Amino acid sequence: MNTVLSRANSLFAFSLSVMAALTFGCFITTAFKDRSVPVRLHVSRIMLKNVEDFTGPRERSDLGFITFDVTADLENIFDWNVKQLFLYLSAEYSTKNNALNQVVLWDKIVLRGDNPKLLLKDMKTKYFFFDDGNGLKGNRNVTLTLSWNVVPNAGILPLVTGSGHVSVPFPDTYEITKSY
């Protein structure tokens, strides 16, 4: 320990170990927290059309339109290790063509520091709700859930589903005249 270089070297090695320990501490103190909160979802309007899927494979597919409300208080999820929450509203249903379909209809990023109380009314979907085929027509059981991906400063990236979901039936006929 008698040259600048060896002192700099041990200082560097020590600070690296300290940072590693801090990172691990950050991770382990929040690793087992329950990140779920109750969510209230409500669907006010559903409409169904059948058009060529212009977002991808150009086949005639069912296109759903949903207007929804979301209420949730995310305050208890945030702590020193949560950088942001990636919220997404997904529709899950099953059709003749596919045993399981999941479509993300809307998403939102809530950063630490943003208003954690979610109170959204009459929201339109962000993404087109195209089915792979014509499975939405007359589908009695399309379940909407709000989930979130917890993004920490250091640690695991869990996907958490809010408790509270809503199942909606889709109409038996296509809407030809009304626009959304």
Added chain:
Amino acid sequence: MIVSSALMIWKGLMVITGSESPIVVVLSGSMEPAFHRGDLLFLTNRVEDPIRVGEIVVFRIEGREIPIVHRVLKIHEKQNGHIKFLTKGDNNAVDDRGLYKQGQHWLEKKDVVGRARGTDTVDSVIPPANSGTVELRNCVPIKKFVPYIGIVTILMNDYPKFKYAVLFLLGLFVLVHRE
């Protein structure tokens, strides 16, 4: 001694996670603000884990070498387990169909290289690059979990002369060090 134990840890990680590159560095900004350039991602690739929306997957497009880390937006799974899915970067305005191969509309299980399970944030001093894809490079496996090693990997990728300088200095150090 150090090199062989580092190699053992790296190979052990590869076996445990089932992924060919268990720790990767985020190279671009298309998943901001979740992942910035310089952040470390820890991946697993357990084939039994079903792919569901909201998950962050690492996939490779046929014919392209660079893996992309984006979020799953849509899945359609058949009774027999065959699944096709669509992805999108959080910071991108549109889904990834523009990135896929010509005529390809969906990704399949075979395109997946890993699933992002954990992250280690780094405050990067590198200015943001063009958004578009999140490109990954293997992290130099000297120490895992250590902040700032991500920056070194990015510097080595952006300025190849720096990479040669680091390798040269490392080689010199190994030769000169007397212990």
